[in-house]
Amino acid sequence: MPELPEVETVRRGLADHVVGRTVARVEVGRERTVRRTSRQAVIDGLTGVTILAADRRGKYLLCPLDSGDTLMVHLRMTGQLLLAPAGAVRPPHTHVVLTLTPNASGRHELWFVDPRTFGEVVVFDPDHVAVELPELAHLGPDPLADGLDVGVLGRLLGGRRTRLKALLLDQHVIAGIGNIYADEILHAARLHPDRPAGSLRRRDVVALHDAMHRILFNAVGAGGSTLGDNQYVDLMGSGGSYQDDHQVYGKAGARCTTCGRGVVRRGVTGGRSTHWCSWCQRVWAPRHWKAASTTEV
DNA sequence: AAACAAACCTGTGCGC
DNA sequence: TGCGCACAGGTTTGTT
Numbered sequence: 453m454p455e456l457p458e459v460e461t462v463r464r465g466l467a468d469h470v471v472g473r474t475v476a477r478v479e480v481g482r483e484r485t486v487r488r489t490s491r492q493a494v495i496d497g498l499t500g501v502t503i504l505a506a507d508r509r510g511k512y513l514l515c516p517l518d519s520g521d522t523l524m525v526h527l528r529m530t531g532q533l534l535l536a537p538a539g540a541v542r543p544p545h546t547h548v549v550l551t552l553t554p555n556a557s558g559r560h561e562l563w564f565v566d567p568r569t570f571g572e573v574v575v576f577d578p579d580h581v582a583v584e585l586p587e588l589a590h591l592g593p594d595p596l597a598d599g600l601d602v603g604v605l606g607r608l609l610g611g612r613r614t615r616l617k618a619l620l621l622d623q624h625v626i627a628g629i630g631n632i633y634a635d636e637i638l639h640a641a642r643l644h645p646d647r648p649a650g651s652l653r654r655r656d657v658v659a660l661h662d663a664m665h666r667i668l669f670n671a672v673g674a675g676g677s678t679l680g681d682n683q684y685v686d687l688m689g690s691g692g693s694y695q696d697d698h699q700v701y702g703k704a705g706a707r708c709t710t711c712g713r714g715v716v717r718r719g720v721t722g723g724r725s726t727h728w729c730s731w732c733q734r735v736w737a738p739r740h741w742k743a744a745s746t747t748e749v
Numbered sequence: 750a751a752a753c754a755a756a757c758c759t760g761t762g763c764g765c
Numbered sequence: 766t767g768c769g770c771a772c773a774g775g776t777t778t779g780t781t
Binding site: 455528570587621630679 | 775
């Protein structure tokens with residue numbers, strides 16, 4: 453569910469409403485949510501601490517604490533962070549509750565809700581990130597948080613035979629892009645998802661760079677994408693509106709609104725649904741690249 | 750190196 | 766109405 457724009461929207465909510473506040477009490481329900489360490493480690497690591505900031509790298513939320521540790525939250529597929537009035541009825545699958553000390557705006561709790569329990573809450577020592585959270589240490593650049601110029605992008609793509617779709621989803625290469633935005637970005641850049649990354653010409657890299665920044669920037673501005681199941685909501689429980697701007701994701705069979713000529717196709721690559729326009733994304737590989745195609749469904 | 754498949758879980762929507 | 770199956774925004778691990 454949550455990709456870079458959604459996580460960034462949650463981060464902004466934390467920056468506005470949670471940063472500077474102190475955790476009075478910690479409750480951990482399902483231990484699976486804190487499986488990286490333990491229930492006791494999270495309770496001990498958060499009780500009494502003040503949250504100093506709200507940062508983000510890719511899809512990882514990172515909150516430095518006055519204890520010297522950092523709180524990491526990853527929402528994975530179905531995780532939500534919600535700010536609620538203290539004592540409010542908690543939804544099913546509320547696995548972690550941080551009761552904040554009261555401030556001028558009242559008494560609040562921060563809830564981590566996650567039906568599928570893929571998400572995680574970790575308190576770790578940033579000096580030992582390579583040991584305690586190795587995947588965070590191996591994350592690629594974040595297009596918005598770290599900047600990612602055309603030259604760097606070209607070098608990340610160069611020489612690789614991997615398909616563009618798979619490469620955009622690889623968090624070690626570029627951090628933050630998920631299945632929805634990978635499809636929207638490739639469509640905006642008019643690039644076929646199966647095209648080998650290393651086959652891009654300079655102008656293609658420029659198009660991909662432009663599309664990546666434009667799509668992600670606009671999606672953050674719209675508060676992210678909330679699909680029909682209302683799974684993604686921000687800290688205050690509101691949905692985003694970028695789903696109204698999707699051109700291909702979830703539009704299989706529809707006439708392409710970009711070119712008016714093609715039809716949106718849906719296929720599966722690496723177990724992930726992939727959407728592209730049959731016309732404006734038709735050019736995908738020079739003859740010397742051996743074709744390996746996405747199976748159409 | 751690259752491409753799968755399976756695994757981790759639960760909820761929802763669809764066809765019959 | 767009910768049942769069973771396919772599928773879902775992510776990531777890791779193991780196998781070709």
